[in-house]
Amino acid sequence: xxxxxxxxxxxxFNGVKAMAAWSGLTEAEVAWTAARIKELIAAGKSRQEAxxxxxxxxxxxxxxxx
Numbered sequence: 001x002x003x004x005x006x007x008x009x010x011x012x013f014n015g016v017k018a019m020a021a022w023s024g025l026t027e028a029e030v031a032w033t034a035a036r037i038k039e040l041i042a043a044g045k046s047r048q049e050a051x052x053x054x055x056x057x058x059x060x061x062x063x064x065x066x
Contacts, residue, residue, distance in 0.1 A: 032063035 008063040014032070020027040033054055040050035 027064070028063040029058075029061075031059070 002018070005013045005015075005021070007014055016031050018025050019025070019030045022033060023030065030064075036054050036057065037050050040053055041047070045053065
């Protein structure tokens with residue numbers, strides 16, 4: 001199940017690729033979402049605030065213009 005997501009020559013896995021496969025989202029969307037939530041949490045936003053911001057910002061699909 002996880003083997004297809006293993007990084008070559010490593011015991012680590014590509015989490016973005018795995019989450020994209022499991023969620024049906026694109027890899028770009030998964031990567032953007034994770035990075036944006038990390039940025040918002042670091043800026044002091046609560047998880048609930050960060051989720052709401054990401055939901056609102058995600059409507060414009062910023063990962064497509066990056």
